[in-house]
Amino acid sequence: MKKKYFYILLILGFSISICAQNKQQDFEKKLLEHFQKQSWDNKIKITIDSLFKSPYKEKFNVSASRNFIEFDTTHIVIKNPYFSKKYEEAEETKDYVKNFPKSFSVIYQNSLVSLFENGKFACLKLNNFERDTSLENILNTRKFKYHWIINNQLAGFSGNSIYFWNDSKWIKSKGTFPLKNQPKLFEDKDFIVYGDCHGEWGGTVYFYEKLTKKTYFTESTCANSVIKSKNGYEVLAHLGHGGGSSEIKIINDPRKLTLAKTIEIKTTVKGEALGYIDKSNAFEKKLDFYGVQIFSSFIWENKELFIVNLSDLTFLAEIKNNEIEIVHPLFFSDLYTHDPITSQYKEYTLMNLDHYGTGLEREISVLIIKGNKITKLDWNENHNR
8 A cells, every 4th residue: 555655656746747847848948939039130049048148248148047936827907996987088198097096006904905096995805806895995084195005004195194094094194204196115114215216317216214204315227126135225226218227236224325305305416316416335236237127126935036127028037146047937928117116015025017108107007926826917908018
């Protein structure tokens, strides 16, 4: 009997191994075919170990990882429950986009919480994306213009004040608050981090110190993710202008950056982002690539993963020095976004995606990652590109 079970386990293990090998081979074949089609120079040999090589000064190589990560990807479309035909039929783009969320969605109480043009929240349960009308009913006692998660509480901008949800009612904040109509990049016990973006004229990342109410800043064009590591705050930024660019700055102590005056925040100096006047050099560059856009960084099972856009393909990768190793092709499409934000909520990673040609600066989609499952949720219609 024991021998029988041994052979069953042996056959099962062999079958799993063969299946994994087949998926790895299929993954590599599709990547190879894609990058061969994208190559404009027939003299360049495209291989699994060198799908793309940077022609610029900061060299990087793109390859297919030998450690393919088997993510289960799902794509769904959900209509804004407050969808208005008035906006759908509007001739002006600025009116049409009002059917998209007016601030970037957050995760709260195992629901995706989104805010729409009428000032009301829609709450979608993360396990099935059905509406949580009970949560909506207790939250929608006020109308809001923007919302965030701050100190693990749901917060919103209503009238000219900030309100915090205390699990039963909205409480008006009496203190100062750094945000108004922009998303939060990151938060810990010391800082609230946010940014601004002026495209080819640069961007700024701000560190608002909770205890002192002081704000420190440096250049970051344009920040989309912040990871806190043993080395400090790792700020990932990207810009689509020209051939595209990406960088990571590690800021060990934000208090060593330039201190901002209140009237300076979110302004430009001689047409360029405020960040450029920071001469503190209180950071180090971990990554500085031209010709590639890195939309997101996050921690997954103790690994730092990146969402990268290159050669009309958006994929998941690990980056080891100057080697970009593709670990999963996501939806095998050019999933393009301009000013995304990535946030982590315990076991969930949430990426808010905008697309100027579809919804201007508004969120048109989100990516939700939990374990080995990746869900892409599109608002109102299919946004596959």
